[in-house]
Amino acid sequence: MLFETARLVLRRWELADLDAAMAIYGDPEAMRYFGRGVALSYSELEASLNKVIETYALTELANYCITEKAGGAIVGHSGVHASNLGDGEAEADWAIARPFWGRGYATEAARALFEHAFRLHGLSRIWAVAHRDNAPSFAVMKKLGMRFSSQLMRDEAPSVSYVVTREEFLLL
Numbered sequence: 001m002l003f004e005t006a007r008l009v010l011r012r013w014e015l016a017d018l019d020a021a022m023a024i025y026g027d028p029e030a031m032r033y034f035g036r037g038v039a040l041s042y043s044e045l046e047a048s049l050n051k052v053i054e055t056y057a058l059t060e061l062a063n064y065c066i067t068e069k070a071g072g073a074i075v076g077h078s079g080v081h082a083s084n085l086g087d088g089e090a091e092a093d094w095a096i097a098r099p100f101w102g103r104g105y106a107t108e109a110a111r112a113l114f115e116h117a118f119r120l121h122g123l124s125r126i127w128a129v130a131h132r133d134n135a136p137s138f139a140v141m142k143k144l145g146m147r148f149s150s151q152l153m154r155d156e157a158p159s160v161s162y163v164v165t166r167e168e169f170l171l172l
Contacts (some may be wrong), residue, residue: 002064003112010064010078010109017065020074021045024097025055033134034095061090061121066109068100071145075100078109080117080126088124090117101136107143114144118166125165132158136153145172 003010024030025040025048040048050111055062074077076096083091092114094106117123128146130137131154138160146162153159 003058003109004069005108005112007069008105008109008112009067009069009072010112011067012056013049013063013065013077015046015049015053015054017074018042018046018049021065022051024074024076026096027098030098033131033137034093035043037131037157043088061117063093064109064113066096066105068127073100075105076109078106078113080110080123085126088122090121090123090126092126092128104112106137106140110140110144114164114169118169123166125163126169127161127163129154129159129161132160138162145169 002012022042022045026042027043028039031037031039052063060083061080063077063081063083065074066076066078067074076094077104080090080092083089092110094110096106112124117126127149128141129152130141132151141162144164145168146164149161149163151158151160
């Protein structure tokens with residue numbers, strides 16, 4: 001276990017999670033606004049999961065598996081990653097399996113990761129980008145104290161970015 005919240009455990013992904021992860025990343029509806037907007041094949045997910053696992057040897061700024069404390073079900077991922085935005089800045093993302101939508105898990109997990117990233121890694125700002133039609137992600141961003149920053153194209157899709165500074169976040 002890496003982080004624990006009231007209802008969740010955030011831990012490193014393992015290859016043994018591959019089949020359970022397909023319920024998220026192989027679901028076209030769950031992936032509609034994530035990445036390229038298409039579900040991943042088993043082999044694509046395996047390659048992606050291997051990259052995430054390799055990242056753990058380099059940094060704690062990575063994607064983490066979100067599980068429910070009660071029962072241990074894998075519900076999704078949340079991550080804060082180093083980015084090309086500049087020193088002291090990182091990008092956040094999350095994805096939740098459809099059966100767990102609407103429970104506040106993305107916000108709860110991201111809040112724990114933001115706290116860790118700001119306090120222990122000295123980040124100055126965290127960004128998040130979402131497809132312009134992804135209202136649930138905008139709601140998560142706002143609950144995390146993030147504010148609108150800009151419109152942009154991401155993966156050939158119209159998107160918006162939100163940002164929060166360390167000072168803004170730690171005042172929440």
